[in-house]
Amino acid sequence: MDLTLHVWRQKGPEDKGRLATYKATDISEDMSFLEMLDVVNEGLIKQGIEPIAFDHDCREGICGTCSQVINGDAHGPQAKTTVCQLHMRQFKDGDEIYIEPWRSRAFPVVRDLVVDRRSMDRVMQAGGYVSVSTGGVPDANAILIPKVDADTAMDAAECIGCGACVAACPNGSAMLFVAAKVGQLAKLPQGRAEAAQRVCTMTDAMLREGFGNCSNHYDCEAACPKGISVKFIAQLNREYVMALPKRRKEKD
Amino acid sequence: MILDGKCPTGPLADKWDNHRQNLKLVNPANKRKYKVIVVGTGLAGASAAATLGELGYRVDAFCYQDSPRRAHSIAAQGGINAAKNYQNDGDSIFRLFFDTIKGGDFRAREANVYRLAQISNAIIDQCVAQGVPFARDYAGYLENRSFGGAQVSRTFFARGQTGQQLLLGAYQALSRQVAAGSVTVFPRTEMLDLVLVDGQAKGITVRDLVSGEISCHAADAVVLATGGYVNVFNLSTNAMGCSVTAAWRAHKKGAFFANPCFTQIHPTCIPVTGDHQSKLTLMSESLRNDGRIWVPKKAGDKRRPQDIPENERDYYLERKYPSFGNLAPRDIASRAAKEVCDAGYGVGPGGRGVYLDFGDSIERLGEDTIRARYGNLFEMYERITDENAYQQPMRIYPAPHYSMGGLWVDYNLQSNIEGLFVLGEANFSDHGANRLGASALMQGLADGYFIIPYTIADYLARITPGQVDHTHEAFRQSRNEVTGQTEKLLAINGNKTVSEFHRELGHIMWEDVGMARSTEGLSDALQRIPALRQEFWQNVCIPGSGQQLNQELEKAGRVADFLEFGELLARDALQREESCGGHFRTEHQTPDGEALRNDADFAYVAAWQYKGADHKPELHKEPLTFENVELAVRSYK
Helix, strand or coil, rough: CEEEEEECCEEEECCCCCCEEEEEEECCCCCEHHHHHHHHHHHHHCCCCCCCCCCCCCCCCCCCCCCCCCCCCEEECCCCCHHHHEEEHHCCCCCCCEEEECCCCCEEECCEEEEEHHHHHHHHHHHCCCCCCCCCCCCCCCCCHHHHHHHHHHHHHHCCCHHHHHHHHCCEECHHHHHHHHHHHHHCCCHCCCCCHHHHHHHHHHHCCCEECCCCCCCCHHHCCCCCCHHHHHHHHHHHHHHHHHHHHHHC | CCCCCCCCCHHHHHHHHHHHCCCCCCCCCHHHHHHEECCCCCCHHHHHHHHHHCCCCCEECCCCCCCCHHHHHHHHHEEECCCCCCCCCCHHHHHHHHHHHHCCCCCHHHHHHHHHHHHHHHHHHHHHHHHCCCCCCCCCCEECCCCCCCCCCCEECCCCCCCHHHHHHHHHHHHHHHCCCCEEEEECEEEEEEEEECCCCEEEEEEEEECCCCEECCCEEEEEEECCCHHHHHCCCCCCCCHHHHHHHHHHHHCCECCCEEEEEEEECCCCCCCCCCCCCCCCCCHHHHEEEEEEEECCCCCCHHCCHHEEEEEEEHHHHHHHHHHHHHHHHHHHHHHHHHCCCCCCHHCCCEEEEHHHHHCCCCCHHHHHHHHHHHHHHHHHHHCCCCCEEEEEEEEEEEEEEEECCCCCCCCCEEEEEEEEHHHHHCCCCCCCCCCCHHHHHHHHHHHHHHHHHHHHCCCCCCCCCCCCHHHHHHHHHHHHHHHHHHHCCCCCCCHHHHHHHHHHHHHCCCEEEEEHHHHHHHHHHHHHHHHHHHHHHHCCCCCCCCCCHHHHHHHHHHHHHHHHHHHHHHHHCCEEECEEEEEEEEECCEEEEHHHHHHHEEECCCCCCCCCCCCEEECCCCCCCCCCCCCCC
């Protein structure tokens, strides 16, 4: 199939950026979306044009590196699918495709479709862990965890940290990302001890990094390639409210 | 030179404990005076950086990804082994040790492998304490499954995303240390050189992938945890950025490269669809528990699989290996698939595929049971191929997956260069000639959480901290060399893209240095690789400049290294005149086509020393001795 691409080109954070139009010809429906871009880039290099920079690595939907808004949808039109797992059979001959980077105040553009997501790492550093050092821990079966809790924790833990939830949210909120980690660790006895502190420090860090707040649009869940449920945001809010009195007490 | 792995003496079960008692310690108040560089943030690197940070060392951690959480350990699906014997089915530390060393076809060190089995249990405890949500039963206990043909259920798992969950556990431990100020992470930064001062590893030279700036970092020791090299085949299950570059640049500075020909080809991957293919996707090996592998009995049969009657199908693994059948080890299953395809029985585009059929299992257990077991894999398969594996068999084909070879290390995981330690897939140490399923995660975390903290202390305690900084002459020289290479690449301005060269190299490697290797093919590869390398340095085209995010330039540096490394891999395969594990020489097989090991002449580790660009590398040998296991001939019939 032949396609017309409108791709966001931006030389660096200071550059204004623009949409450039390229033809993608002779595209097979068995190609992934990124393989289609590989073919386009090979063509650009042969013409002496700098190829389109885009983030990608594992190309099997798990590393969370790829990050493109395709025709207005974070990760493109197919539900629960990262860009690298999106295949060209989702498109048809003659289609016009708009490709843009994640857009959010907390994700400055580095170049073309590549953005800086270190803000998400900093949110994790604010408490997205259990404070345990290596060694000296009990036997793995010493603390039983009901299957339903372990399964719920795993539902949340599937988050790949791609940032599609932020890109899709009208507020640029990272609430689903934060809620996934808060929800996972709060469900497990190992994480429960620090749950109150964690929900506060991670939420504070999220706002400090320039992510917006949640106003229940649920675009995040729709864009999430792992289908993380917004019920974890509800749980985050519950954890947060329960943590507040405890926090005030600590401050006193 | 005869290499010494410095394994402790004494009874196998006591070696590690006794050795630890003899290692020197660094005083807690002095630890912060030492700086350690860790390159790579996968399971081995992140667990090492986090643990060293907890102990009080100052750690600088580097990764080429935009976040340490994205290292390719994240893609491991199946699980992690441990000798917990929670299932009361006869597992033990010795049995895990024995299975691992036998699986590696007796080409690994007994002492290392036993230590790995010993540590395996502590890893599971640690990960549970971090909040890794392993699968559990209704009573709340951890679940186990049998994996990769093991006779006991010792594999712990978190759905099909075990690697992801373990890596996030290590990443979270790392994040905690970043917050504590003991670890500094440098994402989007690629190591391009190792810096030695008076023969000791004292730092690295890196390129900031965003600004293009080339800078030097000094430390008291360098830890490489930079993963494997199977992207030398171009198409593999590795991530696009995985490369041999860090290990290769250390090799060029004197670190020995051991057993590069030990590569693992995974039998169950989704077949190639065309030239545009950029990577191969693994389908978990667990599928072979319920799927039956077959091809049509008639070569070139173009009928749809559902139209081919039972008596016209060749279930070749069940036929050749009646007792293991579809669960035959990875190398055997892979080679058998290539053989039937080479003989013209392959299915799908280009005839490079075999069927993995769930029809019988669905009939016996029902579609719901199969969905519960493999639903996510069937979904992934459909997303990529547009075929519904509940209604028609999957098509699979082998793909390069893991490298057992790597930089040579002694029992302390220290390379032959003092102060350079190598962990995880980047070293050669524990898997011999082949790796068992669910053992890679175990090794990465054993190295990082529980071995390096002890062994690096022994080295650091013997040296004075902070002897050199990045203004030392050796760093200036390294920066000049790296800058020179970058400028040289950009100046070529030829007609072929980096990817075109990578594809050509991959083709040579796959055809001549892949699953079945012969003197003829390997000799041919040893002619063609240098010729391709020469063409690369005259005709590669890299647009843009070095002072920007330039992904073609990054790729070019990695492919340039693969073009050198591929030759060493072929050379190693040629010198190893035997078949063992993932290395199969067509000249060395039994009359019925089984691998024929030669213990009398080849029970050694082949460690190669770099001798300069135009010189043959020198081979050093570390003899392998076996005191606790008998070198049995593997049989899966």
